[in-house]
Amino acid sequence: MARTSRLLTLLQILRGKHLPATAASLAAELEVSERTLYRDIAELVAQGAPIYGEAGVGYVLRPGLFLPPLMLSxxxxxxxxxxxxxxxxxxxxxxxxxxxxxxxxxxxxxxxxxxxxxxNPVAHPGPPLRRYPDEPVELKAYRSAIRAQAKLRITYRDLAGQPSSRVVWPIALGFMEEVRMLAAWCELRQDFRHFRTDRIATAEETGERYPGYRSALVKAWRSARLHRDDR
Structure with missing residues (x-):
């Protein structure tokens, strides 16, 4: 393996480690000697990679914006x-x-x-889809609420056009082939629901932050979807 490729591979290995990795284990993954591994670590650190190492413990890659040249195949x-x-x-x-x-x-x-x-890529996306239905509320309002974990009070129209008022905990936006969806926990239904954005007539933040962490809600939402698919 060329050295440039090896350095990038080493970075990728460190990115995937949740615990410190010893020089011996890293050298084994790269199929190089520990001496070569030490030199590679030193080179990456010299280029600005936020790698921290401690004798007897191992190496970790700290969070940072280190983007070496030639990082993409x-x-x-x-x-x-x-x-x-x-x-x-x-x-x-x-x-x-x-x-x-x-x-x-x-x-x-x-x-x-x-x-x-x-x-000039080999792969190209297909032709643009037809225009999505008009959406009364701009998607940036949902993004803002999702990032802030803010509760939203929405007015939602069902298939027959009948409106209902809901307080929801927005967690994700879905881009389907023909419509866009807001995934959220619905306080009215006490369950996860998917709301077509073209049917949401109004959406306003209530001023309250929903409890817990969005990541936990997303995990529960994905699990609920898997269980529904299994049935």
Whole structure:
């Protein structure tokens, strides 16, 4: 394995470790000597990687924004470009702009060969879908509430157009083929519900923060979906 590839692989291994990894275990994964491993660690630290090591304990990669050059393979570049172009086509204006900006930033730091892959990829998303139904509330309002764990009071119209008032705990946005959905815990139903965003007539924060952690709610929501699929 070339040294550049080995350094990137070492970073990926450290990113995936939740506990300190010893030099011996890292060297074994990379199939190199411990001496080579020490040199590679020293090189990454010199380049700015937030790696912390302690004798007898091991190495950990601290949280940080260390992005070494040549960090993407051709296949990884293809995957990211395909995903961003898909979002650019199907996202709301905020996500479409974010995808466009992210792709420009990635292309700016890629080496020439990888930049050519990004600009002329092998894989392309299909043609843009027809326009989503009109949404009375902009999606940025839901994003803001989700990130703040803020309760929302919504007015929701059912299939027959009958309105109902709900207080919900928003946790995620879903982008389906023909509609967008707000996933939330519904205080009225005492269960997770999916609300079509084109049927939400109004949405206002109540001023209350819902209890617990959003991550725990998302985990419970996914589990509930799996159990429903199993039935």
């Amino acid at each position: 051709a296949d990884e570049t293809e995957a990211i470009v395909l995903g961003l172009r898909y979002v650019d086509q199907r996202g709301d204006p905020v996500l479409s702009q974010a995808a466009h900006d992210a792709l420009a930033k990635i292309e700016a730091v890629l080496p020439p060969a990888m930049r050519e892959t990004a600009q």
